[in-house]
Amino acid sequence: MDRTILIRLGGQPTQYRLDEAAYDRLSGYLDRAERRLRADPDGAEVLADLERSVGDRLAALVGADDRSVTAAEMDGILEAIGVVDTGTDAGPDADDGRPRKRRLMRIREGQQVAGVCTGIAAYSELGVDWVRTGFILGSLVTGGILVVVYIALALILPVAATRESMR
Amino acid sequence: MDPSKLSQLRKGLLEFLILDVVSSGDVYVADILERLASTDFATREGTLYPLLSKMRSEGLLDYDWRESAAGPPRKYYRLTRQGRDQLAEFRAYWTSLTELIDELGR
Numbered sequence: 357m358d359r360t361i362l363i364r365l366g367g368q369p370t371q372y373r374l375d376e377a378a379y380d381r382l383s384g385y386l387d388r389a390e391r392r393l394r395a396d397p398d399g400a401e402v403l404a405d406l407e408r409s410v411g412d413r414l415a416a417l418v419g420a421d422d423r424s425v426t427a428a429e430m431d432g433i434l435e436a437i438g439v440v441d442t443g444t445d446a447g448p449d450a451d452d453g454r455p456r457k458r459r460l461m462r463i464r465e466g467q468q469v470a471g472v473c474t475g476i477a478a479y480s481e482l483g484v485d486w487v488r489t490g491f492i493l494g495s496l497v498t499g500g501i502l503v504v505v506y507i508a509l510a511l512i513l514p515v516a517a518t519r520e521s522m523r
Numbered sequence: 524m525d526p527s528k529l530s531q532l533r534k535g536l537l538e539f540l541i542l543d544v545v546s547s548g549d550v551y552v553a554d555i556l557e558r559l560a561s562t563d564f565a566t567r568e569g570t571l572y573p574l575l576s577k578m579r580s581e582g583l584l585d586y587d588w589r590e591s592a593a594g595p596p597r598k599y600y601r602l603t604r605q606g607r608d609q610l611a612e613f614r615a616y617w618t619s620l621t622e623l624i625d626e627l628g629r
Contacts, residue, residue, distance in 0.1 A: 368595045369595075370595065389569075393573065396573065396576065396577075397580070398576040398579070398580060401576060402572045402573050402576045405552075405568070405572045405576075405598070406568060406569070406572055408595070409552070409568045409572075411595070412553075412594060412595075415594060436567065437567055437568045437569050438566075438567030438568060438569030438570060439569050440569045440570075440572075440573060441569055441570040441573065442573045
């Protein structure tokens with residue numbers, strides 16, 4: 357059984373029929389766009405503009421056919437529209453394009469002891485299993501010195517609830 | 524030359540080229556995209572809409588909703604007085620810049 361979903365875009369009366377997967381792609385795109393536009397006071401209007409652009413392209417694609425839009429077609433449309441880029445000036449909302457400064461923090465999500473290893477994994481972009489294995493082997497080899505380091509880090513580092521929230 | 528150097532320059536110039544395109548008369552977004560598509564400044568809605576919104580909040584341009592022949596109503600953009608002034612300023616600056624580059628390279 358396949359589900360199709362009827363949607364309206366950008367306040368226009370026209371309805372479009374999407375495969376469930378196509379709908380997921382579109383709502384994912386719009387969610388990401390909304391997050392990027394959060395600092396923009398006219399962000400809601402830009403979102404509506406983007407929705408109408410999707411609508412125009414859907415209308416051109418489907419025409420008078422009574423059929424639903426596939427995920428591949430939706431991918432093509434979203435690729436043509438492109439990711440929302442607010443980093444066109446040096447204004448206050450232009451920090452989106454630049455990599456954020458990474459900080460070493462403890463991360464509660466997925467922690468085994470105090471979240472030091474999850475934090476190091478997020479910071480170094482290594483797998484948390486590798487970090488833990490390294491820590492355990494290192495502790496054995498150094499006769500427990502790394503355990504002291506761990507405790508020190510657990511006391512020193514600031515805490516984040518999840519990997520996402522550490523920004 | 525390092526391509527990223529040029530891309531920074533392009534990014535900064537895009538706004539002025541949009542002023543230029545919009546100055547030619549009432550245009551809507553597809554017109555702007557089409558005019559730029561064959562140039563080095565080809566862009567997409569994801570970049571253009573936030574930029575137009577920023578330029579509008581700076582008072583450089585404005586739009587009217589207008590019915591289109593086939594589809595739904597569209598936003599047609601035009602320059603404000605301030606936008607025209609800024610474009611004139613930019614053109615003058617650009618001319619002096621190219622003269623300067625010629626002169627220094629002599």
